[in-house]
Amino acid sequence: MEFIVIVIVYFLIIFFDLIPMFKKKQIKEAIIYSVIIIFTFIIITLKIGGINVPSPYKLIKNIITSIT
């Protein structure tokens, strides 16, 4: 169920923001935009699906505890 909500929200974002950007020929912004959208979509979907995405938190914790 959450997946449907995520898909709807992404679809709305793409429809209202990304497509007009392509139409207005702002290519550079559109490419950065789409890269970020695809990246976040994949990771959020994985997280909802239950797959354990490695979090940077553990990395930071290890670094800091090794310093102090």
Next chain:
Amino acid sequence: MSLFKKKEKIIEEKINQFNESLNNYIISPSLDVNVMIIKQLFIDNDTIISRSVVNNFDKSLQFYIIYREGMVDPTIISETIIKQLVLSNADISKNNLLDSLVNQVLITNETRKISSMKEVIENVCYGDTVLFVNGCDKALVLDTKKFQTRAIEEPQNEKALNGPKEGFNEYLLTNLSLISRKLKTNDLKMKYLYLGQKTNTKCCICYLDSIVNKQVLEELYSRLDKIDIDGIIDANYINESIKDSPYSLFQTMGFTEKPDVVAANLLEGKIAIIIDGSPIVITIPYFFVENFQNSDDYYVNFYYACFTRIIRMFGFFLAITVPAFYISIVAYHHEMIPTSLFINVTLERQSVPMPAAAEAIIMLLLFDILKETGVRMPTNIGHALSIVGALVIGQSAVEAKLVAAPMIIVVALTGITSLLVPKMNAGIIYLRYVLLFLSIILGFYGFILGLACILIHILNLRSFGIPQLTLGGKTNYQAIKDTLFRGPWSKMKLRPKLVTDNQQRMKGGNN
């Protein structure tokens, strides 16, 4: 399409083109050409009356007048125009024919010269008489207007307890006279302009020259130039064409039907747009707090005005939030109200079959239907309908356990408070349901987020470039003396800062 119909269409197009190009015709010196063009332009138009007039003493002076029956005063035409033209034996020089006619012969009070057929059409249609003279390439427009207009009465929607009770009517000149009676100064500028291709509506822009914000004025003119519409019937047509945020629920331009409100706004540096045919006058720029202001506030004791203004603001808040708040408490967060109160509410809701959310939506819809019928019903079934509304929906539904009593109270509260702020009725109706849905889905948290969204939207609104709700400038007394509450007149020394730079209203106010 058969060949015959195609030919008809071509002929029709050519006639249309001919008619349109006729509009660009200039008046020719020859009277016969003019007569022919006029007859072609006003063909099929039986209300246009035209006749030719010849002077008794000098047969070479031939005239042709044209007017619209029903909109002119026949006595003026016969006494001051035709009689003078026929009987006058003044020495008229052939060089300045029109000028000598104006100066020596005609005794109407207003005469103007025009040179294009388009202006002829405009003036004849409004009730003036147009006089063609043989040998002149200009025509004369003579003021002979007389038609019925509505008497000046108190506007239904803006009733005042104290203070002036005049309201605008549909005739432009009456409205302008009502305003200029209050501001008897040459500083009051009134500029005409015409809008609408088929209606040619005359509009007037009024402002006080020394106080007005010139940037807003320029912005207004540039937006009005861009209006390309076939007809302006009411002020709202202009409103939607030049608005800042056309899709917002809240108003960004002020509407009023009373001349004292317009005069007070003009004194603050705002601009008024008066439209012929509409009793509603637009004022710009418009601030958010004006939604809660009433002209009454300034004519009564300021303590009383303070209180009623705060009640109005609170009423607006209640009107949007009460159903949503009720649902979020009853359905989700039982702990937020005191326990004894909650027990009573639950007891009432025990035997109601529907979930609270469905009940709320149905009751709100029913109440809106009732309100709308109340506006449109004829007075003779008024009593029956109010009985139906009160007894059936209120009493019987509760007794039959279809609806819970607290729900009726909530709906009644919402309905009544939404009448406190009539200027925001569009906003209230939708926002009520939006907050209700958010509250149904996400509880109290959704309700608060919805309020935050509405607040952000209000903060975003601009009226002709000036932000509608400003906070965080100087919070001194002068800034809030007229917004949150109404301060006494002796303290209202400065005009609102955003509208104009010329701020000093009274002696003693230092900017």
Next chain:
Amino acid sequence: MPKEIISSRQIIASIIAFIVGNSVILGVNSELAQDSWIALIIATILIIPLILIYARIIKLYPGKDFCQIVELLLGKILSKIIIILFIWYAMHLGALVLKFFSEFTKISALFNTPEIIILMTMTIVTVYLSKSGIEVLGRWSIIVCTIICFLLILTIIFSIPNMDFNNFFPIMNHDLKEILKSSFDIFSFPFAEIVLFLSMASSYSQKNNPYKIYLYGCLLGSIFLLSVIIRNVSILGVPLVKSEYFPSYTATRLINIGDFLTRIEGTITINFIFVGLTKTAVCLIAASKGFTFLFNLKDYKIMIIPISLLILMLATIMYNNVIEMFEFIPIYSIYAIPFQIIIPIIVWIVAEIKNKKE
């Protein structure tokens, strides 16, 4: 893009909202319980030199954003590296606030809602606020500040019957090292996060005095926090304050006026939502401005939606549960040193050197 200007009052209001921030629900760092007010005072003293440094940077280059100042001083490549670190810090902070918020809502109110929905709705409203621009954010902060003031005074007045000032004794039960560690924690969370306000510096109007703005903001914010600490410790007592995850929330739960006005902790969530929105919106704007500088884009408003999605993603993957989130707080003060202290000091030193040369 027309220039957006906010007045000094609005900046002060948003700084206060920022600082008061999470303490509405979390309470200030309560490890020391009855001595936490001492730690707060020490933290306030510690923050003053730092914000003077921030204000000095703004004063030396009036009307310029942090990103433009860095580029002027340090050249292209080094500035891009620094801005990348800055963006990462802003996004991480935004994700932290979002996560706090969603955890709190899940625990106290909406148990069954999947957390992504809560995060997403909060993100949507934050995007709306940030997209409206800095001017609207300024006006919004004033409203938020008023609401915070009002609710705080209200809860303090209502809790007076519950207050027991004996909870403050014995004073100085902890030794100096612990107090200093705790004050350093308070220093970095929430005070030194004001570094993010540097990125909006192009909107401060020229006649504002940045020193005055920052000093007023921090002092007023710390007065707020002081009253929060006093209220929490005096109501809850030492052991409860240390062990509760959400001390402020628990303190308001105990309010009981005449058996009628009870359980008003729901109204505290109003406070938290508004403040959380402000904080996340500032982080979002700071990160988008950094992004537009990084890729040489024209307007920062385009980048707001993708960065909000990145923050959302970070918030979902960062912590697996509440415990990890609370474990992070002691580490945060050390982790944030490079962003809050080292980078501004470097920028300041280079700015002073360049200024002396001219």
